[in-house]
Amino acid sequence: MFIETYDLDVFTPPCEPGAERYSAIARLTVDITAVLPYLNATLRGAIYHQAANALTWKKSGHNIAFHAFEIATSNVVDRDAAIKELDGLVQLVNRTWERRQELTPSYQKRQRPAPMAVYQLLPKTNCKLCGEETCYIFALKLSVSQRQLADCPPLLEPEYIDKRRRLEEIVINMPAIG
Ligand code: SF4
Known part of the structure; x- marks a missing residue:
């Protein structure tokens, strides 16, 4: 398993006091940089910034970001859903890493067409x-x-x-x- 443990922060963004939406961050003890090109190859609509070691993705209206030592989601309806979503994203990273031999990594940065x-x-x-x-x-x-x-x-x-x-x-x- 690539990510075995992580610390989780769930919070309401300070710029939105009283907002009904939550953000969550999984702080990792391993560097997932090597997984990002494989996620880029498999997650439809993801945007990979190789120089920044970052991959962003939207799923069900949630803004998701993968960084070297961090996975974050935002715009989630409640605390439990945020925790569940982060756990699912960690599992996604682990599954993708386990499948890497079957995948071709992609370093492409997608852009919206003119x-x-x-x-x-x-x-x-x-x-x-x-x-x-x-x-x-x-x-x-x-x-x-x-x-x-x-x-x-x-x-x-x-x-x-x-x-x-x-x-x-x-x-x-x-x-x-x-
Ligand atoms: S107006 Fe143009 S885009 Fe719309 S259906 Fe006709 S050919 Fe297609």
């Missing part, structure tokens, strides 16, 4: 089938995860198959937002 780059891959017919006035508005919303590729029916047509595949790669590699 709307114009997304627009260039859309049909650009402004047909409105997606409910938007123009393809560019759809591109704007797709680039911030407010729309999905499936919302654009013309992309299923054979003439757009190459562009759809490129868009699928972009969407898969997009960082998640809460």
Whole structure:
């Protein structure tokens, strides 16, 4: 087991006195830097900052951060849920480390695509089938995860198959937002 013990802090952020949301930090006695590229390879939407030894991830609206000696979560509904979530994240690190021989580590830093780059891959017919006035508005919303590729029916047509595949790669590699 990679992480065997840790100290846990659960608190309400001082910038939000009286807030109903909790944050929690697991302070580790081992350095999990080596695990971060494997987490980056397996956690959809994670953002890895190799120089900072940090990986951030959003899950169910919670902001999660993995650092060398620390795992943190925030925006959790109550204290028990924060404790449970931290325990789950520690187990996730341990499972990922145990599976590392099966995984290819990723050092890629994902970035949100430029709307114009997304627009260039859309049909650009402004047909409105997606409910938007123009393809560019759809591109704007797709680039911030407010729309999905499936919302654009013309992309299923054979003439757009190459562009759809490129868009699928972009969407898969997009960082998640809460
Ligand atoms: S359905 Fe697709 S092609 Fe039609 S306006 Fe929306 S994004 Fe453009």
